[in-house]
Amino acid sequence: MTGVESRNAGCPVKWCDETGTHAVHRKYLASVPGAIRGAGLVGVNLAQRKQPRASVCVELTVTTPWASTAGHLFAAASVPEIAAALTEAAERATELDAARHRNGE
Numbered sequence: 001m002t003g004v005e006s007r008n009a010g011c012p013v014k015w016c017d018e019t020g021t022h023a024v025h026r027k028y029l030a031s032v033p034g035a036i037r038g039a040g041l042v043g044v045n046l047a048q049r050k051q052p053r054a055s056v057c058v059e060l061t062v063t064t065p066w067a068s069t070a071g072h073l074f075a076a077a078s079v080p081e082i083a084a085a086l087t088e089a090a091e092r093a094t095e096l097d098a099a100r101h102r103n104g105e
């Protein structure tokens, strides 16, 4: 048995990282720290509900020590627009923060 086969024991979906019983196939792609209070992770996964004809989606999760993990599934086609909006929002936030610092706030 290879390592890949043992890692996916029990799930027939080749790209799925989940083991044991699960309702959603999931591949964990990235885990990014970045919460304001310094504790918390944003996860980016591939996810597909175990339903007939369910499409593979992009899942964003937020994990913090003080609340249960929240997740949301996005249609793959909508993700570039969301990513562009996030990037623009981050640029604006950085500019506004820099302006505040220049003004001595």
Ligand SMILES: [Zn+2]
Binding pocket: 011, 012, 013, 016, 017, 018, 022, 024, 025, 026
């Ligand atoms: Zn699976």
